[in-house]
Amino acid sequence: MKKLLSAILIAALPATGVYAQKQENTLPKLSPLTQLYLQKAVKNTSDHVDNYVYNYDAQHNLTLTGIIKLKDNSGNALEDMQQLGVRIGTKAGKVWTVQIPATKVAAFTKIKGIDYIELNEPTAPQLDEARKQTRADSVHQGIGLFCPFTGDGVVVGIVDAGFDYTHPTFFDTLNANYRVKQVWEQKTTGTPPTGFSYGNEMTNAADMWTKGTDNGQTHGTHVGGIAGGSGVGSIDNRKYRGFAHQSEMVFVGITPDKSQWINTGASDMIDGINYIFKYADAQNKPAVVNLSWGSPLGPRDGTSLFSQALSALVRAGKIFVCSSGNNGDNNIHIKKTFTATDTAVHTFLNIAESPVGKRTWIDMWGETGKTFCAQVKLYNNGTIVDSTGYVCLDDNTHNLYLIGTNNDTLFADMVTSSSEFNNKPRIFMELTSKVADSVVVDAKGTSGTIHFWNSFVYQTVGYYGTFEKYGKSWATDGNTDITISDIAASESAITIGAYASKVSFTNLNNATLSYTGYVNKFNIVPFSSHGPTIDNRIKPDIAGPGLTVASAVSSFDTTFLPTGSDYQFAVRKFTNTTNNKDYLYAVLSGTSMSSPAVSGIVALMLQANPKLTPASTKTILFETAIKDNFTGALPAAGNSTWGHGKVNAYGAVKQAWQTNSVKNIVAQQASPYTIFPNPGNGSFALDYTAKGNETIAIAVYDITGKLVKTAAWKTQKGLNTYPFDMTQLAKGTYFTKLNNSGKVSTLKTVIQ
Incomplete structure (x- = not known):
């Protein structure tokens, strides 16, 4: 039976259209979490509502x-906001980020010139060999290129949390010059950056070193090290070097220590991206921003407010790269197309345990102009124990609860909208369960398609349950389709999946840890989230190395102490003589790691051609992507697992260089062949894009001109990769001559 919450709570709510938005359609539309915030704030006794995103302004408010x-005609909206003390951050067209005094939220929701209000929805991070697999080592050496490319003159921005400002990897390769130029800690108080009203900016290296860290975690340090770390302190100061190791770096810390309740959300990220691009503009340099976080809520069709703001910020020389997500092996999605004879979908909901118990969000999106309804039921041994009854698109918030067979409760807050910011209908649920019974989610309609997902984020950690059939013929299993985050669905983002560049490593305790039972080397990693987007665009765009990737970790993160839970992942310890402090390199896995790998490669591309746009950057990445036995034959448009294949740093930088008009004359003389990794240990591979069936004669000469090896390479139309074994030869410099019907190219090849 459907049961309403106490009449006292309902009576306490304003009746001015905040919860029944049809009552006054000149007021802003509110996101589901905004509507629920207003309800929770009524009965809240502290100065904040748990699991929402807060900041302190410069006055510590x-x-x-x-x-x-x-709205198109916003009238006096700006003046009305200023009267309430609302601070404006980034203005990206009609999409603005805002800081709203906690005591003024209800009044803010009544400003008539605003079309849509979305309080930040909590987000979570998407958690050596990589350079070789992507052929970045050859780029760093400048093999067959105009010059070595290392990210020099490019700004690499990292929007993240858990930075160790003192780690040697953020110095140059001589451990002498500090490369972090600016830091904005959004969740601490101090001096905000120009144009923003919150957080603390540091532009002096001494201040950064004194501060040490933003929050004592490690995610941002590892991500920053992959994108642009120098590798100081790793073997030969090279092994764990990042991709753009001579770039300038700017860090934006978006969340505080775990012990604090302030969360992070999309407006913080938009402000962070804008901040980094503004710095790059002031320095007259190109920039790439990496974001290895994602939001589990949203339509995943590129129309969210984040996506709209991002499109207004990126441009030529200003590129954004993000992770696809780590839900590729979680059945968190259901799609249902209703017809006149197929009008319902039913699924069991397995709610993941979180620090606040079994709590989850269900986010349902329909098609423009269509309608649907949804309900939640308790099920036990073939019997319906209790039900909310169907809730349809009435533009209201419904606070319901169900009683289970254990006499405990499932609370169901359901927010409906007949037309969201993208004109699509939506039903959002927040479910908190203390019952012993199975939970069933139903939806019904007569036409149109709906998609829905389950997820929950608490203090920046994601908790994902599953949709299950449990052997019932009337129920539907969830699937792993369209498991990319809403941020990753942005059309102007370069979205990165993850493959396994290596599957094992040896740690500091000399123990070998292996993932061979989980994934084969060089294959897509099961956790890598899948596309496409709801509007059928291919995502991810491309895949990068994302399993057991080694990089710097924070010296302030106690989990990496010898007694800590993460010390097993440490692979290198280095004592920095500058401050006599120990620093670690460790392996982590996730699309959080594959994204900065590609961000670093994009920085190399921007060094080769600072005028690249997001579209031209994608085109180059797509055209040069590696396709092999693991990717299989990919269609021209890519697929929803690999995108367009594995990122190819050498091919991408080479093509970016060739498209730069300043160097076109030199580029025309470049070899059509690529040999990698170069330098290498003798196990090389040759790449060549053939126009048809061809036979290429290969001859290798040593430094004295002596012929030491020959081979014949038969190619087919398209990209060809030829394994070329020179391990039988001594270390040294060789010249590999490739003769294709009289057209000869010679490649300098180094065995070390």
């Missing part, structure tokens, strides 16, 4: 963060 979209 508590504010909520969010994104708004203005």
Whole structure:
């Protein structure tokens, strides 16, 4: 039976259209979490509502963060916001980020010139050999290129959390010059950056060193090290070097220590991207921003307020790269197309345990102009124990609860919208379960397609349950389709999946840890989230190395102490004589790692051609992507697992260089062949894009001109990769001559 919450709570709510938005359609539309915030704030006794995104302004006043979209005719909206003390951050067209005084949120939701208000939805991070697999080592050496490319003159921005400002990897390769130019800690108080009203900016290296870290975690350090770390302190100061190791770096810390309750959300990220691009503009340099975080809520069709703001920020020389997500092996998605004879879908919901118990969100999206309804039931041994009854698109918030057979409760808050910011209908649920019974989610309609996902984020950690059939013929299993995050669905983002560049490593305790039972080397990693987007665009765009990737970790993270839970992942310890402190390199896995690998490669591309746009960058990455036995034959448009294949740093930088008009004359003389990794241990591979069936004669000469090896390479039309074994030869420099019907190219090849 459907049961309403106490009449006292309902009576306490304003009746001005905040919860029944049809009552006054000139007021802003509110996101589901915004509507639930207003309800929770009524009965809240502390100065904040748990699991929402807060900042402190420069005067240490508590504010909520969010994104708004203005109406075409916004009238006096700006003046009304200023009267409430609302601070404006980034203005990306009609999409603005805002800081709202915590005591003024209800009044803010009544400003008529605003079209849509979205309080920030909590987000979570998407958690050596990589350079060789992507052929970046050859780029760093400048083999067959105009010069070595190392990220020099390019800004690499990292929007993340858990930075160790003192780690040697953020110095140059001589451990002498500090490369971090600016830091903005959004969740601490101090001096905000120009144009923003919150957080603390540091532009002096001494201040960064004194501060040490933003929060004592490690994610941002590892991500930054992959994208642009120098590798100081690793073997030969090279082994764990990042991709753009001579770039300038800018860090934006988006969340505080785990012990604090302030979360992070999309407006913080938009402000961080804008901040980094502004710095790069001031320095007259190109920039790439990496974001290895994702939001589990949203339509995943590129229309969210984040996506709209991002499109207004990126441009020529300003590129954004993000991780696809780590839900590729989680059945968190269901798609249902209703017809006149097939009108319902039913699924069991397995709710993941979190620090606040069994709590989850269900986010349902339909098609423009269509309608649907949803309900939640308790099920036990073939019997319906209790049900909310169907809730349809009435533009209201429904606070319901169900009683289970254990006499405990499942709370169901359901927010409906007949037309969201993208004109699509939506039903959002927040479910908190203390019952012993199975939970069933139903939806019904007569036409149109709906998609829904389950997820929950608490204090920046994601908790994902599953949709299950449990052997019932009337129920539907969830699937792993469209498991990319909403941020990753942005059309102007370069979205990165993850493959396994290596599957094992030896740690500091001399123990070998292996993932061979989980994934084969060189294959896509099962956790890598799948596309496509709801509007059928291919995502991810491309795949990068994302399993057991070695990089710097924070010296302030106690989990990496010898007694800590993460010390097993440490692969190198280095004592920095500058401060007599120990620093570690360790392996981590996730699309959080594959994204900065590609960000670093994009920085190399921007060094070769600073005028690249997001579209031209994608085109080059797609055209040069590696396709092999693991990717299989990919269609021209790519697929929803690999995108367009594995990222190819050498091919991408070479093509970026060739498209730069300043170097076109030199580029025309470049060899059509690529040999990698070069230098290498003798196990090389040759790449060549053939126009048809061809036979290439290969001859290798030593430094004295003596012929030491020959081979014949038969190619087919398209990209060809030829394994070329020179391990029988001594270390040294060789010249590999390739003769294709009289057209000869010679490649300098180094065995070390």
